[in-house]
Amino acid sequence: MKALLSTAELLLGLSRHISAYGMSPEKAALGNVEFAGHALGMVVRLRGSGTSSIARVVTLALDANISKRVLVKEVLPTLEALELVELIKDKEGEVVAVNDRIPPLEELPRIAESLLATVRPEPVEKAILKLLQETTRMPLTLHQAVEVGAEVSDEEAANQAISYLKALHLCTSQRSDEGIEVLYNPNIWSSDVDYSYAALQAEDGRVRAALSGLMEEVSNSAGLPQDEVTSAEKRWIDFAVAHGLIHRSLVQTSTGEQRAFLFTPHMGKNAFDNPIGVDPSGHVRQLIGSMVFAHKYASNRLWSPTRFLGSLIRHGEAGDATNIGTDYPMLETAGIVRVERATNYYKFVLLQPDIAQEAVNYLEDAGTSSSRAGLLRDQRRYYAPEKERAVKSVQLAKVADTEPGETARLMAALRQEIGQRRYGRNR
Numbered sequence: 001m002k003a004l005l006s007t008a009e010l011l012l013g014l015s016r017h018i019s020a021y022g023m024s025p026e027k028a029a030l031g032n033v034e035f036a037g038h039a040l041g042m043v044v045r046l047r048g049s050g051t052s053s054i055a056r057v058v059t060l061a062l063d064a065n066i067s068k069r070v071l072v073k074e075v076l077p078t079l080e081a082l083e084l085v086e087l088i089k090d091k092e093g094e095v096v097a098v099n100d101r102i103p104p105l106e107e108l109p110r111i112a113e114s115l116l117a118t119v120r121p122e123p124v125e126k127a128i129l130k131l132l133q134e135t136t137r138m139p140l141t142l143h144q145a146v147e148v149g150a151e152v153s154d155e156e157a158a159n160q161a162i163s164y165l166k167a168l169h170l171c172t173s174q175r176s177d178e179g180i181e182v183l184y185n186p187n188i189w190s191s192d193v194d195y196s197y198a199a200l201q202a203e204d205g206r207v208r209a210a211l212s213g214l215m216e217e218v219s220n221s222a223g224l225p226q227d228e229v230t231s232a233e234k235r236w237i238d239f240a241v242a243h244g245l246i247h248r249s250l251v252q253t254s255t256g257e258q259r260a261f262l263f264t265p266h267m268g269k270n271a272f273d274n275p276i277g278v279d280p281s282g283h284v285r286q287l288i289g290s291m292v293f294a295h296k297y298a299s300n301r302l303w304s305p306t307r308f309l310g311s312l313i314r315h316g317e318a319g320d321a322t323n324i325g326t327d328y329p330m331l332e333t334a335g336i337v338r339v340e341r342a343t344n345y346y347k348f349v350l351l352q353p354d355i356a357q358e359a360v361n362y363l364e365d366a367g368t369s370s371s372r373a374g375l376l377r378d379q380r381r382y383y384a385p386e387k388e389r390a391v392k393s394v395q396l397a398k399v400a401d402t403e404p405g406e407t408a409r410l411m412a413a414l415r416q417e418i419g420q421r422r423y424g425r426n427r
């Protein structure tokens with residue numbers, strides 16, 4: 001299963017995150033991983049520099065919270081051993097310059113793996129990396145988290161890793177009314193949702209594979225049309241939506257056609273810091289859903305959503321079409337755009353350029369043909385993900401009432417497996 005965070009992202013993110021903390025047992029326990037992250041950070045900063053004086057390199061290091069001593073005595077020799085830099089020394093053996101031999105950015109994942117192997121992380125560090133990866137992917141029960149951490153270390157190290165992640169605010173716990181303790185990354189998952197049922201279901205290997213595959217697919221394509229999902233059956237999409245693991249936005253056309261677009265809660269969030277650029281209003285998702293709908297389903301398709309949005313951002317306005325005056329009340333009432341008279345018909349005037357820019361960041365350019373605003377049409381109604389999820393929860397409850405046998409069998413099987421098998425044994 002593909003990792004949500006690459007090793008490079010884990011190392012860079014962790015080193016940057018814990019650099020803000022004073023020395024503590026938790027920070028000290030991550031010394032090897034922090035060093036690997038610092039080294040990788042210097043790789044990113046030095047790439048493409050050619051030959052740099054040691055003064056320049058020290059300045060870059062200090063900006064990355066790396067002392068000159070650590071840089072010269074540890075970081076640079078490590079990078080030299082991996083043939084990423086060449087150190088030029090004077091007659092006394094002091095480093096006076098650094099030659100960059102760093103390959104293209106595409107090689108960063110391989111470099112990160114090499115650095116991690118070089119520093120030889122302790123068992124608790126291995127467990128921390130694994131648990132950070134998995135609690136960012138989806139919430140876990142405490143029982144499951146210990147087993148996940150023990151896969152790369154042992155149970156003692158896994159429990160210690162959970163304690164360290166909590167102390168560093170990279171993991172938090174929530175206890176349900178039934179006494180189930182659930183762990184998750186608070187920077188990714190909101191704290192006002194009860195994830196215990198979803199996490200308990202995910203104790204089952206089949207369920208976890210379905211949910212993880214779905215979330216991976218959606219995270220790779222923000223605004224993924226539900227009709228195009230290949231990783232999971234519709235029942236698991238409904239389950240994920242009902243329990244806050246996936247957000248679903250619905251766009252309904254003037255002819256009554258309805259399409260669903262899927263997003264992960266990770267959109268615009270950082271796994272290590274307080275969320276930055278988050279979309280609490282739902283406006284980014286709303287704009288993306290509109291653009292994807294126009295590209296894939298409108299009778300006159302918009303071949304290049306990013307080109308259209310780019311023009312709107314650059315000029316502050318775009319379009320000259322009749323439909324703009326009639327078909328976009330949802331974007332107007334959200335305050336994303338204002339519709340005004342154009343030369344012939346109507347145009348968009350952009351009111352929230354940051355929302356449009358975020359949308360561009362997530363949209364793929366789907367073509368090069370005409371992207372006039374007149375090709376955007378027929379979208380009259382938008383349902384926010386929160387409302388849609390609440391509606392779906394009621395629908396699921398009704399289904400559960402009519403199918404008690406299936407629900408009972410699933411819960412019984414899960415509770416039996418929780419007590420009798422190690423997580424992952426049957427994968």
